[in-house]
Amino acid sequence: MKHLHVHHHDHKPDGSCCNHDTSITKESHETHEHEHHHEASCQCAASSSSEEDDIGDIDAKYKFKLTGLDCGNCAQKVEDRLNKADFIEHAKINFTHGLAYIEPKGKLSQNDVLTRSNVLIDQVEPGAKLLGEEEQAPEQSNRERNELILSIILFFVGVIIEKTTNIHPFFIYVIPYIFAGYHVIYKSFKNIQHGEIFDEHFLMTIATLGAFVVSSYEEAVAVMVFYNIGEYFQDLAVDRTRKSITGLMDLQAEYANLVQPDKSYKQVDPKTLKINDVIAIKAGEKVPVDAIVIDGSSSLDLSALNGEVKLKDVHQNDEVLAGSLNTSGLITCKVTRVYKDSTVSKILDLVEHASNKKAPTETFITKFAKVYTPIVVGLALLLVIIPTIFVGDFYTWLYRACTFLVISCPCALVVSVPLGFYAGIGSASRIGALVKGGNYLELLEHVDTIVMDKTGTITKGEFAVESITGAEQTLELAAYAESYSNHPIAKSIAAAYTGTIDATRLSSYQEIAGYGIAVSLDDKPLFVGNQKLMDKEQISYTANQSLGTVLYVAYNGQYVGSVVIGDQVKESSKQAIADMHTLGVTNTVMLTGDQKEIANAIGKEVGIENIHAELLPQDKVRILESYLDKENHAVAFVGDGINDAPALMRADVGISMGGVGSDVAIEASDIVLMSDDLLLIPKTMKIARKTKQIVIQNVVMALGIKSIVLILSAFGITNMWAGVFADVGVTLLAVLNAMRMLYYYKKV
Incomplete structure (x- = not known):
């Protein structure tokens, strides 16, 4: 059996990647995402990717509907003929969706390409033709x-x-x-x-x-x-x-109710909506674009997006995603993304390609x-x-x-x-697993090592303050230090602190990857982070032995106290790990920046033996590579798709959890799980x-x-x-x- 690392690669100084075993590559482009200091596996510079192989993603100027083809062999002949044309740079036929992608040479108009291409197509497949943008396919006759x-x-x-x-x-x-x-x-x-x-x-x-x-x-x-x-x-x-x-991904709303100045509704094409437009979504209608609720409340059915049958309640200021179904009340929403950038458009594009x-x-x-x-x-x-x-x-x-x-x-x-x-890919999409290609579905069959990030993958990632030790102002100081962060740990502190943050008191904010936050409060240094941050700043402190993420707080050179943040293991994690082992996965690995005691306790609870704790940001990829270096098997990495992009790209199969609404998840991984249920991994492996x-x-x-x-x-x-x-x-x-x-x- 040959080495299975189909996109095992190294990053060059310019950020590009080299290919090892096949023509499949993962080319990275940098996108800066906020990385938190407490989970040491986080990275300050995350990468997302566009995928490209010998057939790969389509980067073409024109896309046409193609009608009159009866078989994949016919589609291949049409593609071969178009690629021999002197006016075409490259062409790709997608037989399953009846689409043709053409990149012309020079500055040919879409109509010129259409006309000249149809002449060539008729030579090899009479009856087949490309259709113009407004042209409809002829109705099938008897x-x-x-x-x-x-x-x-x-x-x-x-x-x-x-x-x-x-x-x-x-x-x-x-x-x-x-x-x-x-x-x-x-x-x-x-x-x-x-x-x-x-x-x-x-x-x-x-x-x-x-x-x-x-x-x-x-x-x-x-x-x-x-x-x-x-x-x-x-x-x-x-x-x-x-x-x-x-039909599996029938997510698109046929219309949107645009709210007029007189409060009346006008039905419009969702593709014409602009950011900040106000739309009304009635019971039984699909959400046309990503938006935020400004009035009303309802329950949304997200099963078409993530395969889960349970409803999600939404109220004012909650986000609603395109493709979800409004099951009850009327909600008025403000558009946050135009159609082409909405979740439904990205998913449909992924399935199409x-x-x-x-x-x-x-x-x-x-x-x-x-x-x-x-x-x-x-x-x-x-x-x-x-x-x-x-x-x-x-x-x-x-x-x-x-x-x-x-x-x-x-x-x-x-x-x-x-x-x-492709039927296998379609079947996987029905359970909320979006597989980017047959190559990844086939490779998933060979996976025998699955490396997982802890937070948000094995655990819920829903943090809450469990205990506070030290001086009375410990929580207030931690809240000030974390006020610039959107990390779940920062949100848990903000939720616990009932006071008001006066941002004018803060200055010189700095995140120290793998350590914590340094900031000036009233022109005095404030440090909030892990034990390594206290050691680095040479501040004596009282170690907190509680299980959980411990944040130590020091102000003006003096230790103030500590805050313990807890996370909960997902109900499905233990069963998912057991199912993976049943399917022949011999190595399940957990990576975390948490203390060894916490990591070992969680690993024991869910059945993972290979545990790597107290990791710095760069350690995650290094440890993943130690498993990749072994021959005759494939390694999957499972993460949240935001902080784990480098590892997602480095693995043979990158799997991101909870992909709904996450651009980075959709771009960086090979398989996007549209919910946070770890059981989707063994289910997708069975389908593969x-x-x-x-x-x-x-x-x-x-x-x-x-x-x-x-x-x-x-x-x-x-x-x-x-x-x-x-x-x-x-x-x-x-x-x-x-x-x-x-x-x-x-x-x-």
């Missing part, structure tokens, strides 16, 4: 179905005529053949003109024309008819799967399919030439070679394997394993059945009917098997 039914009728009428008359079979079957196969023959000749020879249309045309040559007229028509039947049902299955996947990051299995199948078909065609030629030279009977060997050609189409692989991974299992089933089934039928047809044991099943039938079975993943989330 023409294909009606033509299919008529071709079946003509075929069976031909069989009856052949059995009851003396008319030569050629004249009986040529009309049903042309009717059933005209679009296949047309596409094959059009593709040949543009150098696209080895596709399913060419193979079916040559195979059936060969059948006519050897007087197997009935089978030639049957192959075309049943090929069309299989393609029709395959398209229905694929289309249903695509709609099911894209998930299929662009292909798993290694997908990449292998894509490459394999490109050589598989030419090899089988070559074997078909040898099957005609060599036996004919030695034993004669040209027509018998030609018939067997035609059966070879029918079997050689790789659709079962190139359609079902990507669909399987089932996805890989189904993908392997499809590969084995497709190659196994095709190989068996190829061998049997070479010896004349099977005919073209079996060849049709080995092609279209197996593809349909593989697609139906992949569709099982859509509903697997109910079983985890």
